[in-house]
Structures are given as C-alpha cells and as structure tokens.
Amino acid sequence: MESTYAARYAGWRTDPERFWAEAARSIDWIAPYERVFDPQRGPFGSWFPGGRLNTAANCLDRHVAKGAGERIALIWDSAMEGRVTRHTYRELRDRVAKFAGALAARGVAKGDRVVIYMPMVPEAAIAMLACARLGAVHSVVFGGFAAPELASRIDGAKPKLIVAASCGLEPGRVVDYTPILDAALGRASHRPDGCLIFQRPAAPAALVAGRDEDYLQAEAEAAPHDPVPVAATDPLYILYTSGTTGRPKGIVRDNGGHAVALAASIPLIYDAHPGEGAASDVMWTASDVGWVVGHSYIVYAPLLAGVTSVMYEGKPVGTPDAGAFWRVCNAHGVKTLFTAPTALRAIKQQDPDGKLLKAHDLSRLEALFLAGERCDPPTAEWIAALLGKPVIDNWWQTETGWPITARFRGLGLTPFKPGSGGRACPGYDVQALDAEGGAMTPGEVGALAIKLPLPPGCAPTLWQDDEGYRRAYLDAFPGWYRTGDAGMVDADGDVWVMGRTDDIINVAGHRLSTGAMEEVLAAHRDVAECAVIARHDPVKGEVPLGLVVLKSGVDRDEAAIAGELVALVRERIGPVAAFKTAIVVPRLPKTRSGKILRATMKQMANGTAPVVPPTIEDVSVLDQIATRLAGQG
Ligand code: COA
Ligand code: AMP
Numbered sequence: 001m002e003s004t005y006a007a008r009y010a011g012w013r014t015d016p017e018r019f020w021a022e023a024a025r026s027i028d029w030i031a032p033y034e035r036v037f038d039p040q041r042g043p044f045g046s047w048f049p050g051g052r053l054n055t056a057a058n059c060l061d062r063h064v065a066k067g068a069g070e071r072i073a074l075i076w077d078s079a080m081e082g083r084v085t086r087h088t089y090r091e092l093r094d095r096v097a098k099f100a101g102a103l104a105a106r107g108v109a110k111g112d113r114v115v116i117y118m119p120m121v122p123e124a125a126i127a128m129l130a131c132a133r134l135g136a137v138h139s140v141v142f143g144g145f146a147a148p149e150l151a152s153r154i155d156g157a158k159p160k161l162i163v164a165a166s167c168g169l170e171p172g173r174v175v176d177y178t179p180i181l182d183a184a185l186g187r188a189s190h191r192p193d194g195c196l197i198f199q200r201p202a203a204p205a206a207l208v209a210g211r212d213e214d215y216l217q218a219e220a221e222a223a224p225h226d227p228v229p230v231a232a233t234d235p236l237y238i239l240y241t242s243g244t245t246g247r248p249k250g251i252v253r254d255n256g257g258h259a260v261a262l263a264a265s266i267p268l269i270y271d272a273h274p275g276e277g278a279a280s281d282v283m284w285t286a287s288d289v290g291w292v293v294g295h296s297y298i299v300y301a302p303l304l305a306g307v308t309s310v311m312y313e314g315k316p317v318g319t320p321d322a323g324a325f326w327r328v329c330n331a332h333g334v335k336t337l338f339t340a341p342t343a344l345r346a347i348k349q350q351d352p353d354g355k356l357l358k359a360h361d362l363s364r365l366e367a368l369f370l371a372g373e374r375c376d377p378p379t380a381e382w383i384a385a386l387l388g389k390p391v392i393d394n395w396w397q398t399e400t401g402w403p404i405t406a407r408f409r410g411l412g413l414t415p416f417k418p419g420s421g422g423r424a425c426p427g428y429d430v431q432a433l434d435a436e437g438g439a440m441t442p443g444e445v446g447a448l449a450i451k452l453p454l455p456p457g458c459a460p461t462l463w464q465d466d467e468g469y470r471r472a473y474l475d476a477f478p479g480w481y482r483t484g485d486a487g488m489v490d491a492d493g494d495v496w497v498m499g500r501t502d503d504i505i506n507v508a509g510h511r512l513s514t515g516a517m518e519e520v521l522a523a524h525r526d527v528a529e530c531a532v533i534a535r536h537d538p539v540k541g542e543v544p545l546g547l548v549v550l551k552s553g554v555d556r557d558e559a560a561i562a563g564e565l566v567a568l569v570r571e572r573i574g575p576v577a578a579f580k581t582a583i584v585v586p587r588l589p590k591t592r593s594g595k596i597l598r599a600t601m602k603q604m605a606n607g608t609a610p611v612v613p614p615t616i617e618d619v620s621v622l623d624q625i626a627t628r629l630a631g632q633g
Pocket of ligand 2: 394484509
C-alpha cells in the first residue's frame with residue numbers, strides 16, 4: 001500500500017508539470033492554458049497562465065450537462081432550525097444563476113468584490129458561487145467576528161455589494177447581524193453600493209431604505225446569468241485571516257490552480273466519488289463557510305468533484321446533545337466526516353464511552369478527517385477505537401487552501417501515527433529548517449517550510465500586496481515558503497506539527513492573533529502595557545489569557561477593569577476570540593533590552609517549569625506573576 005503513495009509522490013517529484021497537467025484534465029477549460037507553470041509571474045510564479053474557465057460552471061453546470069442534474073449537491077441540516085433541505089445540482093445551478101443575475105443587475109461585474117457575512121445557510125454558498133459565476137471576488141466574513149473586524153475586511157476588499165443574513169443562530173441566543181453590519185459600515189471608510197439581506201424567520205431585519213434589499217426577492221426577480229469566463233490567474237476569492245499584527249491578511253485564491261488542486265484532492269485524499277446519474281458519495285465537513293476549511297470542503301471541492309456535500313448549522317454538543325454528529329452521519333449516509341479535533345474533545349467530554357455514538361448506524365461512514373489544529377493523541381486514539389474506522393489528520397492553512405499533509409485514502413493509507421499530520425501531499429516538499437534555512441535531520445524540530453513553488457491552489461499572493469506576501473512568507477528562507485509552524489519530519493517522512501513560531505494561537509480550531517488582542521487591551525485608558533498568551537484548555541486546545549499592567553496612579557477596582565477588558569475584546573474582535581480572563585499584574589517580565597518574556601509566562605500559565613533567559617531584567621517579577629496566576633486559578 002505504501003508504495004502506492006510513494007509511487008504517486010515520486011511521480012510528482014520527477015515531473016511536477018506533467019503531474020499537474022494530468023490533474024488539470026478534470027477541469028473544463030474554456031480556453032486551454034499556455035503553460036502549466038510560469039515562474040516569472042507573481043511572488044513565486046503562476047499556475048495555468050493563459051487558461052480561461054469558470055469555477056462555478058465547473059462546480060455546477062458541467063455536472064448538469066453530463067446528466068447528473070438530479071444528483072443532490074447540497075444537503076442543509078440545521079440543528080438550530082430543526083430543518084433539512086436539499087438542492088440537486090440542477091436546483092443549485094438555477095439558484096446560483098439567478099442570484100448571479102441579481103448581483104449583476106446591481107452592478108457587480110468581473111473583478112468586483114462582494115463581502116458575504118452569513119451563517120451556515122445554503123444562501124451563503126449560493127452567494128459565493130454566484131460571485132464565482134460572474135468572475136466577481138467574494139470575501140466571506142465569519143459570523144463570530146465583531147463590527148470592527150467586519151469593517152476592516154470591508155475596507156480591505158472594498159466591495160461593490162454586501163450580502164448578509166438578518167441573523168445567525170447560536171445555542172441559546174439569536175445573533176442579530178444587522179446591528180453588527182450597521183456598526184461596521186459606520187466605522188468603515190469604504191461605502192458599498194448596497195446590501196442584500198437574507199431574512200431568517202428567527203429574526204427578520206428592518207431593511208434600511210436606500211441601502212438594503214431582500215435577498216430572496218432579488219433572486220426571484222432576477223434573470224439567470226451565464227458563467228463569465230475568467231483567467232486561471234484571476235482571483236476567485238479573498239479570505240482574511242489572522243496575521244502577526246492587528247491587521248488581518250487578505251489571502252487570495254486564484255481560479256485555475258484552485259479548481260485543479262481541489263478537484264484532485266477529493267479522490268486522492270478523501271476518496272469520495274460521484275456515482276452514475278443521481279448516485280453519489282456524501283461528504284460532510286463540519287466547519288463554517290467563514291473559514292478556509294468551509295470554503296474548500298463544504299463548497300468548492302465537493303462540487304468540483306460532483307459529490308454530495310452536507311452543510312450543518314449547529315454545534316457538536318448542546319444542539320441538542322453530544323450525539324449530534326452521529327445523527328447527521330446516519331441521517332444523510334455520510335461517507336467521510338471532516339471536523340476539527342476541538343469538536344471531538346467537546347463530544348468526548350460529554351459522551352466519553354460513546355453511548356450516543358453507538359445509538360446511531362454509522363455503517364456508511366468510512367473515515368474521519370481532522371484539521372484546524374494539532375490533534376492530541378489521546379483524542380485521536382479515543383475516536384479511532386470508538387469508530388473502528390481510519391482517522392486522518394491533515395495539516396493545512398488558509399494560505400494553502402488544501403492539505404499540505406494527509407494520509408491518502410485514494411492511495412491506500414499510510415500508517416496511523418496519532419499526533420502526526422501524515423505525509424506530504426504530492427505537490428509539497430516539506431522540511432524542517434534551522435534558523436539559517438539549513439535542513440534539520442529527521443526527528444529534529446525546526447521551522448516547517450515548503451519548497452517553492454507552492455502547488456496549485458495555494459495563495460499566489462495577498463490582496464493587492466505582493467510585497468507583503470514576500471515579507472510574510474518568502475523572505476525568511478530564500479527558495480522556501482515559511483509556514484509559521486514549528487515541527488519535524490520523521491525518518492518515515494511523516495510530518496509532526498508542534499505549534500506556531502509566531503503570535504498566532506488556535507482557539508477551538510479558530511486562528512487568532514494574540515497581537516491583535518494586545519492592541520485592544522492596550523487601547524484601554526487604564527492599561528500601560530500588556531501581554532496576551534495562550535493557556536491550555538481541555539476542549540478548545542488553547543484560550544487567550546491577558547496580563548496587564550495599569551498606568552501609575554490608577555486605583556480603580558482591578559476586577560472591574562478586568563471585566564471591561566474582557567468586554568472590549570468581545571466588542572472589538574468578537575465572541576470567537578473566547579477572551580474571558582484578564583489579570584492585573586504589577587509588572588511584566590522583560591529582558592534587559594525590553595523584550596516581554598511571553599514564552600516564559602506561557603510556560604508558567606500552563607504549569608510547566610519556565611525557562612528563564614539569563615538576560616532577564618528582574619527575576620523577582622516572575623514570583624509576582626506566579627502569585628497572580630495562582631490566585632486566578
Ligand atoms: N456567529 C456568532 N457567534 C459565534 C459564532 C458565529 N458563527 N461562532 C461562535 N460564536 C460565539 C459562540 O456563541 C461563543 O459565544 P459565547 O462566548 O457567548 O458563548 C463564542 O463565539 C465562542 O464560540 P466557540 O469557539 O464555538 O465555542 P463554544 O464554547 O460555543 O463551542 C466547540 C465549543 C468546541 C463546540 C466549538 O468551538 C466547535 O464546534 N468548534 C469546531 C470549530 C471548527 O469547526 N473550526 C473550523 C476549523 S476546521
Ligand atoms: P487556518 O489558517 O485557520 O486554517 O489555521 C492554520 C494553522 O492551524 C496552521 O498553521 C497550524 O498552526 C494549525 N493547524 C491546522 N491543521 C493542523 C493539523 N492537522 N495539525 C497541527 N496544526 C494544524
């Protein structure tokens with residue numbers, strides 16, 4: 001079995017252009033590409049220059065044309081509404097064509113941006129695909145972000161239109177989106193021409209005259225729009241993600257490379273296949289369309305491959321219980337389930353013996369895929385034993401758009417090593433490098449890097465910022481893409497991702513910047529300086545913890561200030577930051593040159609013996625921090 005993976009990987013290494021040219025045959029091109037890869041264009045090169053295609057037509061129209069119109073494309077299962085809906089490929093194509101017509105009637109054309117701020121409803125996927133149909137560039141914003149985050153994405157993408165929902169549904173509360181949208185538009189300097197609002201029965205919005213229109217009415221009244229040919233190198237979407245500063249990075253995805261890589265990944269990694277006519281494997285990615293995993297494996301990849309995708313609105317626990325995932329798998333005959341380890345830890349906490357799991361028929365489920373954060377071995381082993389099916393960790397990032405490493409169902413599986421992300425996917429040469437860019441020996445931890453060029457599907461640049469892309473990813477190790485992750489490659493070639501080398505933390509599978517949180521804390525009138533570090537959490541993996549020093553002379557109640565800081569992060573970044581704890585400390589530990597010793601404090605907060613650098617300015621500060629951390633519990 002292993003030789004099958006080895007042969008495929010070697011095939012890519014020997015002749016990468018031939019490998020990708022073969023993969024490109026699964027896509028319908030309107031005009032053939034001139035070259036597979038042009039190393040001269042963009043920060044590291046461009047895939048399939050000269051080629052023309054339409055991504056939405058590849059996701060929908062071509063399957064309908066080949067007789068699969070009655071196949072289910074999208075199953076929407078909402079634990080929040082207690083409803084299930086299904087769209088066949090034909091129905092989805094027709095709705096996307098009409099919504100594209102609605103966008104076009106409002107002036108959206110090829111190259112224009114559209115911000116989509118929506119929860120997990122089919123209309124979010126329809127809006128994304130409608131943009132793709134027009135060659136417009138969508139930028140989806142996750143519902144758990146607050147108004148300032150939405151505003152910064154509006155100012156970054158400068159959308160012609162915004163498509164939003166009236167509300168999202170979280171357990172126990174309705175999240176009204178329109179006040180957040182109003183506040184974001186109040187803050188943003190860019191003015192879109194208007195907003196299309198999808199009204200949900202739980203909380204319809206009062207539409208703002210002259211600005212807002214009803215999504216469904218606009219769709220109903222529109223004439224269907226044909227797919228617009230775009231260049232392979234034209235942007236399909238921008239997805240903002242946390243960088244090392246408060247300003248999110250606009251990750252750009254192109255059309256051609258993305259379609260080729262994602263379509264290839266479905267049989268190779270996920271082993272999902274369409275059948276004849278209406279038959280198909282069912283793939284369920286329990287993520288959110290606001291994240292890259294949702295873009296790639298709820299919407300684009302399953303549809304490019306012509307399989308059935310499940311979109312789930314709900315949580316792994318509490319909607320109504322820890323059996324929710326198994327109910328959905330059973331109800332829809334799911335073959336591959338893809339989720340984040342944090343969801344499994346939440347389920348494990350409430351159903352450790354798998355009683356709820358065993359109550360469902362999971363005979364059609366063949367494998368469980370995990371990504372978004374490192375899966376701790378106990379969780380991987382627990383679920384592998386309970387399910388008795390392969391568990392496949394795959395490591396990737398918003399930037400790459402599809403897995404860097406995996407185990408390969410389509411090639412026979414490489415061995416299960418709990419805690420490892422598996423082997424490099426064909427297309428990626430992954431190595432651990434030392435600080436000078438030299439290769440580490442197998443098993444040694446270093447900075448994980450990918451040899452250039454990155455494969456198709458990976459971000460070719462940042463939105464209108466080639467220089468920023470080079471600075472962030474290419475300058476550190478010439479000839480390599482710096483992933484920002486630390487880890488090792490073992491003697492078998494399995495990659496182990498240990499954590500980030502920058503200030504990004506992973507909270508319940510959500511990528512967040514502690515630097516951005518520090519900027520918020522520092523803006524509080526009583527705060528002189530601060531540090532945000534990650535503390536281990538049994539379910540979320542990591543949660544942020546703020547340590548703040550007050551300005552001299554401030555003698556307000558510390559608990560009140562801490563409460564204000566928690567509220568401020570929620571208001572500026574959003575509930576998704578899960579920032580619940582701020583501790584006032586007399587001083588922060590620093591080196592003699594003034595560098596805050598965040599790593600040392602992180603070790604203390606996580607109960608490991610701190611490594612104290614000899615350059616520490618005043619070691620007694622650590623005792624003060626230890627006392628405050630102990631007092632806080
Ligand atoms: N819109 C509005 N608010 C949202 C939201 C959204 N789309 N998503 C999350 N939030 C809010 C939650 O309501 C919660 O608010 P609270 O502080 O008032 O309770 C807060 O943001 C934190 O949410 P979350 O991180 O989801 O924590 P949780 O405690 O509600 O649930 C898990 C914990 C593990 C069940 C949940 O995080 C989960 O399912 N994670 C999977 C993550 C995932 O799929 N990641 C994608 C990468 S593959
Ligand atoms: P995002 O861009 O939100 O997908 O987050 C990407 C980051 O999440 C990576 O750089 C890793 O730090 C982490 N990550 C994602 N998948 C894995 C995995 N399978 N194992 C370890 N870390 C992961």
